[in-house]
Amino acid sequence: MDGSIWALVTIGGPILLGIVLIYVMMSNRRHRTPEELARTEAATRELHRQLDAEDKYLDGEGPPPRNK
Known part of the structure; x- marks a missing residue:
């Protein structure tokens, strides 16, 4: 009995997932x-811009990044 339940969980679990x-x-x-x-794309571009500004600041290449 335990073996059949374990087999069901092992095989059925990944299939269900x-x-x-x-x-x-x-x-x-x-x-x-x-x-x-469009909103998702704009937010992604803004996030990339902020991360680039932060990286430049941490590398000593620019002013501190502005947070909105």
């Missing part, structure tokens, strides 16, 4: 609007 991950990924892609994508 994979099914859930695929479902979540498909669900997230389906619900994105162009405005949400």
Whole structure:
């Protein structure tokens, strides 16, 4: 009895996890609007700009970064 439960957990667990991950990924892609994508891209560019400014400051190459 214990062996069959362990086999179910060992085999069924990764299969169930994979099914859930695929479902979540498909669900997230389906619900994105162009405005949400544009907002995400703008936020990513701003974050990269802030990180670059911070790196330059820490390397002694520029003024301290501004925080919003």
